[in-house]
Amino acid sequence: MAVKPIRTNRRLLSPLPSSEGKGAGLTAVGGRSSNNFIKAISAIVWKDLRAEVRSFELVSAMLVFSLLVILIFNFALELDIKTRQSVTAGVLWATFAFAGTLGLNRSMAIEKDRGCLDGLLLAPVDRSAIYFGKAISNLAFMLIVEAIVLPVYSILYNINLFQPGLLMVILLGSIGYSAVGTLLSAMSVQTRTRDILLPILLLPVVLPLIIAAVQASNTILAGDDFNSIKHWLNTLIAYDVILTAVAFILFDYILED
Amino acid sequence: MQQNKPLALRILDGISILLIGITTYLALFVAPTEVTMGAVQRVFYIHVSTAWVGMLGFIAAVIPSIIYLRTKDMKWDRIEVAAVEISSVFFFLAIVLGSIWARPAWNAWWKWEARLTTAAIAELLYFAYFMLRAGIDHPERRANFGAVYALIASVSIPITFMSIRWVDRTLHPVVFGVSKATSEIEMAMTFDMVKILLFAIFAFSIVFIDLFWNRIRLGDLQDKVEQLKLKVTS
Numbered sequence: 324m325a326v327k328p329i330r331t332n333r334r335l336l337s338p339l340p341s342s343e344g345k346g347a348g349l350t351a352v353g354g355r356s357s358n359n360f361i362k363a364i365s366a367i368v369w370k371d372l373r374a375e376v377r378s379f380e381l382v383s384a385m386l387v388f389s390l391l392v393i394l395i396f397n398f399a400l401e402l403d404i405k406t407r408q409s410v411t412a413g414v415l416w417a418t419f420a421f422a423g424t425l426g427l428n429r430s431m432a433i434e435k436d437r438g439c440l441d442g443l444l445l446a447p448v449d450r451s452a453i454y455f456g457k458a459i460s461n462l463a464f465m466l467i468v469e470a471i472v473l474p475v476y477s478i479l480y481n482i483n484l485f486q487p488g489l490l491m492v493i494l495l496g497s498i499g500y501s502a503v504g505t506l507l508s509a510m511s512v513q514t515r516t517r518d519i520l521l522p523i524l525l526l527p528v529v530l531p532l533i534i535a536a537v538q539a540s541n542t543i544l545a546g547d548d549f550n551s552i553k554h555w556l557n558t559l560i561a562y563d564v565i566l567t568a569v570a571f572i573l574f575d576y577i578l579e580d
Numbered sequence: 581m582q583q584n585k586p587l588a589l590r591i592l593d594g595i596s597i598l599l600i601g602i603t604t605y606l607a608l609f610v611a612p613t614e615v616t617m618g619a620v621q622r623v624f625y626i627h628v629s630t631a632w633v634g635m636l637g638f639i640a641a642v643i644p645s646i647i648y649l650r651t652k653d654m655k656w657d658r659i660e661v662a663a664v665e666i667s668s669v670f671f672f673l674a675i676v677l678g679s680i681w682a683r684p685a686w687n688a689w690w691k692w693e694a695r696l697t698t699a700a701i702a703e704l705l706y707f708a709y710f711m712l713r714a715g716i717d718h719p720e721r722r723a724n725f726g727a728v729y730a731l732i733a734s735v736s737i738p739i740t741f742m743s744i745r746w747v748d749r750t751l752h753p754v755v756f757g758v759s760k761a762t763s764e765i766e767m768a769m770t771f772d773m774v775k776i777l778l779f780a781i782f783a784f785s786i787v788f789i790d791l792f793w794n795r796i797r798l799g800d801l802q803d804k805v806e807q808l809k810l811k812v813t814s
Contacts, residue, residue: 503732507732510712510728511712511715513716513725514716515715515716515717517715520712520715523708523711524712524729527704527705527708528733530701530743531736531739531742531743531744534740534743534744538746554746558742562739565739566735569735570732573649576724576727577725577728
């Protein structure tokens with residue numbers, strides 16, 4: 324005898340069935356709905372970036388946190404010259420993982436608290452456009468923070484971190500992290516235990532990414548050639564593709580209120 | 581859903597208890613003592629069985645998740661919770677029993693090798709699942725999020741296993757087939773042992789079905805109580 328809850332039917336928002344493209348969105352005047360999809364994504368990304376430029380809330384918090392984590396690791400791990408080489412990759416990725424959690428939390432919390440999420444849900448765009456928009460902007464913030472942390476770490480520890488292989492690994496890792504993190508932060512922001520829940524949900528899921536990224540980074544920093552990291556790169560790419568696809572499919576189900 | 585336990589379930593309860601008893605007897609008294617490891621090897625029969633049930637349960641959790649997301653029928657959510665609950669408990673037992681075996685065999689309670697690490701991560705994933713569900717009050721949202729997280733977790737576990745496997749060579753004994761060169765402990769199984777092992781796995785599968793049915797029934801009754809509460813207070 325359970326009362327069936329009223330489900331918001333997205334199709335009510337789009338009277339014209341669209342026979343092409345990704346979304347069930349209204350066909351804009353003079354535009355196809357797949358164009359709408361791209362426009363929606365870029366609108367969301369652009370909104371996030373502009374809001375960030377005005378307040379620097381996210382990037383500054385993530386940045387300061389990263390530097391503090393590096394500081395803690397400095398004392399926790401006794402980074403003399405010999406050990407430095409072997410732990411750099413691990414320290415970097417631990418830093419990115421924790422700072423990333425911070426950024427993801429804040430990013431979604433801002434949406435929810437200011438009612439932006441409701442606004443986005445009312446807009447006649449596919450839910451997946453919201454997912455991709457948020458994922459891309461979260462990725463952008465992570466990359467900005469990483470772009471600042473890398474030179475700082477290089478200077479502090481006298482290691483050249485600007486190797487193309489390493490940069491590629493960091494990019495791939497951040498993509499996967501952001502893809503899964505966006506989905507899980509959208510979930511955790513709607514629970515009672517909010518901020519605390521995201522690391523608990525995210526870190527176990529993102530472990531293969533961290534493992535592959537650290538192993539690949541270690542190998543690159545040790546000076547080995549490209550061939551030895553090929554299967555780690557494959558793992559990273561496979562993880563990115565699979566988890567992005569799964570997250571993209573499941574995102575609809577978590578925003579159904 | 582009738583109030584009293586169905587007769588079939590009661591019979592199954594009895595059979596499960598009997599099977600556990602028989603398995604314990606076989607493992608402790610009937611099985612031959614292993615040459616290299618001695619008596620501690622006997623824990624292996626129960627360890628493999630509980631690990632097997634744990635794996636079964638995790639797979640059994642994926643199907644209800646998908647069906648729930650498609651049909652939105654809360655019955656599937658209850659089935660999914662039952663599956664995850666039971667398999668996380670059994671998997672935890674498997675980890676504990678494995679540690680008990682490991683102490684005499686490897687001289688360490690725990691080693692960070694492929695299968696153990698993946699087991700720890702899988703267990704953490706399912707604890708996270710319960711924490712997620714505990715933080716949500718709205719039943720439909722709880723079911724949605726639970727199903728989504730269960731699917732994400734089950735997708736990531738195989739990838740995790742693959743990645744860790746590449747990191748280090750496995751110390752975990754390879755029971756069937758040729759073991760890798762780096763494995764320190766070789767375990768040759770006689771036919772007697774294989775028979776007892778297969779019986780143990782069968783027995784624990786029956787126990788799993790019994791607990792699963794009980795747990796689903798418990799979930800249904802809980803749901804009924806909630807509805808009655810709503811009726812009374814409204």
